[in-house]
Amino acid sequence: MTNFVILPILIPLLTGIILLFFPKKVTFQKVLSFxxxxxxxxxxxxxxxxxxxNGIQTLELGGWQPPFGIVLVxxxxxxxxxxxxxxxxxxxxxxSFYSIDAEREKYYYYPFFQFLITGVVGAFLTGDIFNLFVFxxxxxxxxxxxxxxxxxxxxxxxxxxxVLVNVISSALFVAGVAYxxxxxxxxxxxxxSERIGSLETQAPILTVIAVLFLIVFGLKGALFPLYFWxxxxxxxxxxxxxxxxxxxxxxxxxxxxxxxxSVVFVHDTGYTHQILAxxxxxxxxxxxxxxxxxxxxKKILVxxxxxxxxxxxxxxxxxxxxGFMGAIFYxxxxxxxxxxxxxLIGAMVVVAxxxxxxxxxxxxxxxxxxxxMFFTAVMALVGIPPLxxxxxxxxxxxxxxxxxxxxxxxxxxVSSLLVLYSMIRIFLNGFYGKIQLEHANxxxxxxxxxxxSAILIAVSAGIGLGAEMLYxxxxxxAETLLHPEIYIDAVLKE
Amino acid sequence: MEILMSILAGVLFMAGTYMVLSRSxxxxxxxxxxxxxxxHVLLLTMAGLKTGAPPLLGLEAGTYSDPLPQALILTAIVIxxxxxxxxxxxxxxxxxxxxxxxxDRLRGTDSxx
Numbered sequence: 258m259t260n261f262v263i264l265p266i267l268i269p270l271l272t273g274i275i276l277l278f279f280p281k282k283v284t285f286q287k288v289l290s291f292x293x294x295x296x297x298x299x300x301x302x303x304x305x306x307x308x309x310x311n312g313i314q315t316l317e318l319g320g321w322q323p324p325f326g327i328v329l330v331x332x333x334x335x336x337x338x339x340x341x342x343x344x345x346x347x348x349x350x351x352x353s354f355y356s357i358d359a360e361r362e363k364y365y366y367y368p369f370f371q372f373l374i375t376g377v378v379g380a381f382l383t384g385d386i387f388n389l390f391v392f393x394x395x396x397x398x399x400x401x402x403x404x405x406x407x408x409x410x411x412x413x414x415x416x417x418x419x420v421l422v423n424v425i426s427s428a429l430f431v432a433g434v435a436y437x438x439x440x441x442x443x444x445x446x447x448x449x450s451e452r453i454g455s456l457e458t459q460a461p462i463l464t465v466i467a468v469l470f471l472i473v474f475g476l477k478g479a480l481f482p483l484y485f486w487x488x489x490x491x492x493x494x495x496x497x498x499x500x501x502x503x504x505x506x507x508x509x510x511x512x513x514x515x516x517x518x519s520v521v522f523v524h525d526t527g528y529t530h531q532i533l534a535x536x537x538x539x540x541x542x543x544x545x546x547x548x549x550x551x552x553x554x555k556k557i558l559v560x561x562x563x564x565x566x567x568x569x570x571x572x573x574x575x576x577x578x579x580g581f582m583g584a585i586f587y588x589x590x591x592x593x594x595x596x597x598x599x600x601l602i603g604a605m606v607v608v609a610x611x612x613x614x615x616x617x618x619x620x621x622x623x624x625x626x627x628x629x630m631f632f633t634a635v636m637a638l639v640g641i642p643p644l645x646x647x648x649x650x651x652x653x654x655x656x657x658x659x660x661x662x663x664x665x666x667x668x669x670x671v672s673s674l675l676v677l678y679s680m681i682r683i684f685l686n687g688f689y690g691k692i693q694l695e696h697a698n699x700x701x702x703x704x705x706x707x708x709x710s711a712i713l714i715a716v717s718a719g720i721g722l723g724a725e726m727l728y729x730x731x732x733x734x735a736e737t738l739l740h741p742e743i744y745i746d747a748v749l750k751e
Numbered sequence: 752m753e754i755l756m757s758i759l760a761g762v763l764f765m766a767g768t769y770m771v772l773s774r775s776x777x778x779x780x781x782x783x784x785x786x787x788x789x790x791h792v793l794l795l796t797m798a799g800l801k802t803g804a805p806p807l808l809g810l811e812a813g814t815y816s817d818p819l820p821q822a823l824i825l826t827a828i829v830i831x832x833x834x835x836x837x838x839x840x841x842x843x844x845x846x847x848x849x850x851x852x853x854x855d856r857l858r859g860t861d862s863x864x
Contacts, residue, residue, distance in 0.1 A: 387823055394830045401837060413845040414857045417776070420838055424783045425771065427834075431790040431827050438820065439797035 261307065262316040262331045264300045265339050265378045268293050273371030286367040287354055293371065294347040297378075301340040308336050309730060313737070313747035315384070323384075323748050324448040330384035330748055333734035334585060338381050338512060341589045344716055345504045345596040346374050348709040352600050353497040355705035356607070361407050361495075369406070373399035373501065380509045384748055386437065386521075387444045389513065390430050393477070397423050400506060403498045404490060415493035422486040426476035433469045440466065447748035450520050450741055467522040467529045471514065471536075478510020480570065481539040484563050488547065491562070492555040492612075496603025499555070503562050504596035508588060511569050515584070518573055519738040520745075526576060534574035538665040540567030545672040548679040552614045554602050554687065557679050561598075561638070564676055565591040571665055572653045580656025581735035586727075587649030590720055594637050594645065597713035598680075601631045604706040605687060614683065619692030627703055628688040630710055635680040637717045639673060645720035756796040763789030776842040776852040780835065787831040791824050 272293035279285050308314055314331040317323060331339075350370065357366055376396025383389050401423075405416035438444060440462055441452040453463060472483065479487045487507070491499050514533070522529060544563030551557050569591070572584025602612075604627055609617045621628040633644070640646030650673065657666040720727060737743050763785055770782025798820035804812030806821065846852045 387826075391826060391830070394834075398834065398837070401834075401841075405841060408844065408848070410848055413841070413848050417841060417845050417854075417857070420834070420841060421771070421779060421783065424831075424834055424838065425786060427831075428783070428786045428790040431787070432793050434823070435790070435794040435797040435820075438794075438823075439799075444819075 259314060259316050261300075261304060262314050262329050262382065263318075265297060265304070265343070266329075266375060266382060268297050268300065269371040269374040269378065273368045273375065276368040276371065277365065280365055280368075281363055283359065283362045286362065290350060290367045290371060291354075294343070294350050297343040297374070298340070298347055301336065301343045304331055304336050305333075305340055305730065308333055309733065313744065315748055323750070324443055324445045327388050328384040328445065328447075328748055329382050330447075330744070331382055332737050332744060332747070333730060334512075334515070334738060335381045337585065337589060337730060337734060338508070338592075339378050341592045342374065342377055342381070342505055345592055345713065346370075346501065348596060348712045349497055349501045349504070349600070351712075352500065352603070352706060352709040356497050356603060357495060358407075364406070366403075366406060369399045369402050370501070373403065373505075375399075377505050377509055381512060384446050385444055386446055386449065386517075387434055390427070390434060393430070393509070393513075394427065396506065396509060397427070400502065404494050404502070406498070407495070412493045415490040418486055419490040422476060426473050429469065429476075430473045433466060433473055436462070436466050436469065445748070446516070446520055447745040450523065451745055451749070453521065454524055463522065464525055464528055467518070468532065470517050470522070471529070471533065474510045474513045474517070475536070476510075478507045478514065479540075479563050479566050480510075481536045481543055481567070484540065484544070484566075487563060488556060488559045491559045492553070496555075496599055496606065499559075500596050500599035500603065503559065503599050504592045507562060507566055508592055511566060511588065514570060515573050515738070519581075520741045523741055530574045530576055533570055534662055534665055537567045537571035537574055538668045540564070540570070541668055541672040542567075545675040545679070549675055553612050554605065554614060554617075554683050555612050557683060558595075558598055558602055561676055561679065562595060564672055565595065567672070568650070568653060568669060571662075571669065572656055575656040575660040575662065576739075577656045577659050578732075578735050578739055579652045579659060581738050582731050583649050583652030583654075583656050585649075585731050585734050586652060586720075586724075587646070590637070590645040590649050590717065593713050593717050593720065594634060597634045597710045597717065598631075598638065600706070600710040600713070601627065601634055602683075604703050604710070605631070607706065608703060609687070614686045617687040618690040619688070621688040622692060624688075624703060626707060628684070630707065630714060631688070632684055633714055634710070634717070635677070635684060637714065637721070638680060639677040643718070643721050645717040647721060648724045752800045753796055756792060756800065760789045760793040760796060763792060774854050776846060776854070779854070780838050780842055783838065784831075784835055787827070787835075791827055791831075794820050794824050794827065 276286055316329040318327045376392050379392035401420050405412050441449050443449055475483045491502055541564050544560050547560035548557050569584045569588050572580045606612045637644035637646050640650040767782045767786030770778050798817045803814040803816040804810045806815045806818035
């Protein structure tokens with residue numbers, strides 16, 4: 258029954274491989290990838306309950322004992338993120354059915370979509386640092402192809418930069434693994450944590466390696482001085498692809514910081530976690546400055562992705578239970594709501610025929626549903642109580658206050674306000690104001706484009722209203738992070 | 752020996768960084784290859800270069816060299832090979848489509864600037 262843990266990786270992988278054989282049969286591609294996505298949701302939710310009832314689930318691949326073989330570890334944090342990923346990917350897949358054009362669909366769009374999900378889920382579930390690198394590459398190579406898929410001028414231009422940045426950060430990842438292997442002599446995360454804990458001198462080299470990993474994962478997850486590549490490249494691809502990128506890719510980088518900074522590098526936290534806190538604060542501020550400055554709806558949203566990275570990492574840096582719980586709640590909320598917002602903005606751009614705010618206006622007259630869904634999603638993003646953003650932010654503030662980081666909490670509140678301003682500006686300019694286009698010559702219809710975002714908004718409301726039910730799961734996840742011994746014992750079984 | 756290899760890795764990283772900071776596509780791509788060479792050399796060095804037989808049990812030697820980093824490097828090599836070939840084709844396609852291989856001319860993010 259422990260083989261169960263590998264199913265979330267296996268389902269999208271096998272589906273992708275099967276789909277490679279029938280590129281021109283678009284209906285078959287759609288049906289099979291839909292079935293696989295639904296299956297993935299079911300399996301991962303079942304895994305959540307299994308982890309809840311029986312503790313951390315591990316799978317030793319090939320039957321090799323943990324420090325020697327690769328081990329898959331489904332602890333609560335990983336499996337909650339896998340479930341969120343599966344739900345977001347299902348919604349984005351439904352959106353792709355209507356929004357991706359036929360040419361793209363014939364050229365392996367759905368297989369690469371499945372491979373991307375394989376990489377993301379694998380990165381969440383692995384317990385080995387080099388295996389994490391490999392799953393990162395699975396995810397990144399699929400994302401290189403999806404970002405340039407279709408080959409328009411803008412996509413080619415931006416994907417060149419995107420690939421370059423990620424190739425360099427991958428080389429740094431290999432270098433980081435090399436240093437870590439030289440110091441500790443193992444690659445399994447639990448074993449690494451134990452070895453590092455037993456190094457008597459608390460060697461400063463470990464702090465250096467921790468910072469190197471922060472640079473690597475900060476490049477993947479768009480942390481403050483390393484987010485420069487993100488805004489242009491996420492605005493280039495079609496909105497379905499941008500949605501899956503905005504919702505999932507940066508989150509894998511954040512998760513890796515979460516994991517390494519709470520399991521592996523936990524023995525000299527004063528220095529590393531202070532850096533993390535300061536960088537998180539700067540990420541919030543610079544992200545929100547970008548979001549307020551831009552006039553292009555896609556750009557505004559893309560900068561909001563960066564702000565969320567800051568919020569979550571601030572929670573990680575506090576090293577308190579509230580902070581961790583807030584970060585986990587906020588991470589799950591942000592995956593869902595960023596997916597929804599990218600999809601809604603995609604529908605807006607389809608309807609208005611432009612992504613520039615100045616050329617939009619009065620969309621609410623003919624697209625009331627879209628308008629109010631967008632409004633709800635914005636309220637959820639900012640954290641208005643009944644919706645999902647509230648509980649995460651509340652816990653983050655509590656964690657920040659109990660860690661004594663008052664300035665960063667203040668920066669967080671101010672940037673929340675500015676996030677509200679930047680998004681509500683889209684609502685007021687785009688949906689109200691002078692009608693720019695009469696119904697007859699509006700560019701497209703929203704047929705099929707609203708249902709996926711409706712699903713995601715419903716999930717977001719579910720997270721908000723059902724916070725009480727979700728709370729024990731998140732509390733378990735936070736406890737595992739706060740006490741890495743639980744993780745180590747589950748993996749090494751001593 | 753480790754010191755020499757570390758210096759070599761450093762030189763490779765230095766040369767690669769210099770190439771990546773230049774403007775032409777092909778130089779950038781060669782730079783990324785050199786950087787990944789540096790990373791692979793580093794991985795081999797960091798695991799220790801103590802003398803020992805190649806990791807083949809048939810040799811029945813007293814000591815073997817560490818097989819783990821060799822497996823890691825093999826994995827990293829094929830990954831970087833795949834990515835580099837994709838990157839080459841991407842650079843070629845971008846050159847065809849935009850008509851330039853100068854990264855300075857690839858500025859701008861959308862039709863509004």
